Amino acid sequence: MRNAHSQESLRPALIAAFTKLAPQHMLRNPVMAVVWAGTLLAAAATLAGLAAPGFGMAVTAILLITVLFGNFAEAVAESRGRGQAASLRRARQDLMARRIDAAGGEARVPAAELRPGDQVLVEAGELVPADGEIEQGLASINEAAVTGESAPVLREAGTDRSGVIGGTLVLSDRIVVRVTAEPGHSFLDRMIALVEGSSRQKTPNEIALGLLLMVMTLTFAIVVATLPFIGGFVGVEVNPVLLVALLVCLIPTTIGGLLPANGIAGMNRALQANVLAKSGKAVEVAGDIDVLLLDKTGTITHGDRQATAFHALPGVGLPQLREAALLASLADPTPEGKSVVKLAGLALEAPAGAQFVPFSAQTRMSGVDLPGGRVIRKGALAAMAAHVRALGGQVPVALEQRVADIARTGATPLVVSDGRQLLGVIALSDVVKHGIRERFAQLRAMGIKTVMITGDNPLTAAHIAAEAGVDDYIAEARPEDKLARIRAEQAEGRLVAMVGDGTNDAPALAQADIGLAMNSGTQAAKEAGNMVDLDSDPAKLLAVVEIGKQQLITRGALTTFSLANDVSKYFAILPALFAVAIPQMAALNVMQLSSPSSAVLSALVFNAVIIPLLIPLALRGVRFRAAGATALLRRNMLVYGLGGLLLPFIAIKLIDLLLSTLFHL
């Protein structure tokens, strides 16, 4: 999307600004609804001759423009999303699929007819017809159509990188994909609906602020409504058009007009970072994250663990270890298993009747049962020790030492057994991702604690944790341990993010406040999380946190600014209200505006034009630096609070000068 994203023309947004004047739309935004009602009231009062015609018409026009500006801001934000949605959609139009039928034959069907569970064949040069998971084979795939990134990625059956997206191009080889999404309900379809706003829900933070703005608006409405009575006591008749003008200046129209645009922009910014968020709430929660949990393999490291050496125990021949390791790996589809086969370098077929035992994160072992009762296993030391002891074997001290030596280098030791005899260790090497240390340092600067949680042994974990620079680590963790750790952090009131790609990460991804699944990951992981990173980059969480923080900070800045400049407008307009009847009010006329009508009109003009002027800020967000929340808050209060107080004085004075010279007000 980064590349496909184009600058939309503003015409549709201008038209939408008018269609959004419909009452059912306006009522969703109480602040602007009051301005809209004020417009009609001012028009009626002018027609009824309650105000000077020229002045009344001018006020009415400026109020209408204020409402239109608010609508325009929202429409611009929506049109940006629509542009992105359109480029996503283009990627998945009119695809044909090669569906495999029960008899093993193949039929060409439109992709729209595919159902979950269908198997499709995709070969080099063809587009993947639907979201799914590779069942057989491996392929390099160009995902540029959805991610904007044209470097090919490798996807493979039986790994944590088996997920494929509809609309992406297979560059090499041939894969069988099991379709996982109903037509029109793929993750991207849901995302398109979200960015188009059709299913956008306000975030809790947005709802709370909206409520506050409504209460303020109501309070000011009551205050302004009582003014005629107070005026009555002192013998001043207050013009209804002036009252409407005063009310509109007092209520928080700037933030009221920009809040919807700001809300939509948050989701769109996430999408621009190639992150599909299932809700705007998820994006904002990301801004408050305290703890980040990451798995090790494939997240902190490249995840392509390769067997690099066999270490036979004293009294065991190297060929014996190599043969057992190979037999235990012949049917192991994981990168680890395949690399063992490669390293063994033996031409050996699996004997007839062999029963393969696949690897699971629960057992931390894999292997084979051969006819005649021969049981060969490979796996983590703790699991293998328990396995061998259960068969009546023993765990030699030399093994533990060898395992520790390998682990201390950051490699993963896989222990191999044949029956109840332990033969030796395979060393699996993995590489920590480049630049990940700097990313963790940045997260720390934002006050986020990083915890690596891995199924690997404590020594390997400690080494990788130190190399990657995480704050804490948990080793020998099973999926339920990941879940338990998240629950424990949450019970202490912390907001937890989790990054993962495997099916065994799914429960944790679902439990975490932010579950960021890798797009390359399994469908289960992607379904469980509330965000998917199209680039499959675990460090992307950093960008997500930034977007979330920026979203909250921008909203705060706009609110501060809006409230501050309402105070200033009040001082511009109040003297005008009473100037004629109570000459002493002139003392309040600090701004020395040329006339009461010019003062009112200048304040209203400023009140209106500030909305479109701030649209870029509402959409792009205030500049963000990695710093503690308090420092940022203090800085923003100063810039947007003080700025919000001072700017109107200068701007209104200038507008007043302009109006008085042009129209001799």
Ligand SMILES: Nc1ncnc2c1ncn2[C@@H]1O[C@H](COP(=O)(O)OP(=O)(O)OP(=O)(O)O)[C@@H](O)[C@H]1O
């Ligand atoms: N194919 C395999 N066959 C046998 N044992 C394996 C295999 N793959 C991994 N193991 C062992 O199981 C342990 C746990 O693996 P698992 O994939 O759950 O965790 P991990 O990949 O090390 O950590 P992470 O949770 O960070 O991905 C590994 O540390 C290794 O000792």
Ligand SMILES: [K+]
């Ligand atoms: K206002």
Ligand SMILES: [Mg+2]
């Ligand atoms: Mg793993």
